[in-house]
Amino acid sequence: MKKFEIEAITENLHAVLGFIDEQLELIGCPMNIQMQIDIAAEEIFVNIAGYAYKVGTGMAVVGVELHPEQPSVDITFIDHGVPYDPLAKADPDITLCAEDRQIGGLGIFMVKKSMDEVKYEYLDGCNILTMKKGW
Amino acid sequence: MDIKKTNHDNSLIVGISGKIDTASAPKFEQELKNSINDCTELIFDFAEVEYISSAGLRVLLSAQKTMNRQGSMKLINVRKNVMGIFEVTGFTNILNIE
Numbered sequence: 630m631k632k633f634e635i636e637a638i639t640e641n642l643h644a645v646l647g648f649i650d651e652q653l654e655l656i657g658c659p660m661n662i663q664m665q666i667d668i669a670a671e672e673i674f675v676n677i678a679g680y681a682y683k684v685g686t687g688m689a690v691v692g693v694e695l696h697p698e699q700p701s702v703d704i705t706f707i708d709h710g711v712p713y714d715p716l717a718k719a720d721p722d723i724t725l726c727a728e729d730r731q732i733g734g735l736g737i738f739m740v741k742k743s744m745d746e747v748k749y750e751y752l753d754g755c756n757i758l759t760m761k762k763g764w
Numbered sequence: 765m766d767i768k769k770t771n772h773d774n775s776l777i778v779g780i781s782g783k784i785d786t787a788s789a790p791k792f793e794q795e796l797k798n799s800i801n802d803c804t805e806l807i808f809d810f811a812e813v814e815y816i817s818s819a820g821l822r823v824l825l826s827a828q829k830t831m832n833r834q835g836s837m838k839l840i841n842v843r844k845n846v847m848g849i850f851e852v853t854g855f856t857n858i859l860n861i862e
Contacts, residue, residue, distance in 0.1 A: 671786060672818060
């Protein structure tokens with residue numbers, strides 16, 4: 630697994646996506662899948678940047694494990710912030726009209742819908758979120 | 765992300781190119797705030813939009829709510845990938861997409 634450690638601030642979003650894209654290109658990930666993975670990764674990383682560290686900032690580790698034989702990829706996000714399971718949040722009601730729509734929770738909902746698997750665990754003081762996508 | 769605005773009477777065409785993400789969405793929002801006060805017809809040309817995350821969807825939802833009160837809004841030339849995001853989030857039900 631290739632790992633990339635970076636300060637969890639939104640200004641580092643493009644560096645994180647650049648790292649992930651570089652890995653995906655090694656196994657010829659199709660562009661439409663890469664876009665879905667990038668969006669999912671953006672939602673998770675921005676979530677960590679916004680909520681993980683209540684005081685100041687902290688680090689996030691992004692891990693990419695390629696499975697060229699399937700082909701698929703596992704992407705893991707680890708932070709040492711407050712325990713927080715983003716998957717526990719209720720899905721937004723996407724059938725409501727514009728006036729009644731709430732935008733909260735939409736990012737994580739997109740992650741759940743576009744990835745094949747998403748799981749969260751809190752282990753040894755770390756939030757660990759893993760998502761899997763095949764094509 | 766680049767934004768090109770074309771005014772005609774009370775119509776405004778906003779052509780966007782690139783990625784609408786957490787980094788660029790604030791600029792997108794500010795550009796709209798500065799221009800849609802007197803607008804009764806807002807058209808987004810999405811031909812060159814290759815990516816939109818929830819930060820961009822938030823701006824579109826806000827614009828739709830504003831335009832529901834003062835006129836109409838539509839999106840044109842939406843790419844297949846971006847359309848997929850509108851579909852999965854139910855935005856195809858609240859946006860007028862041609």
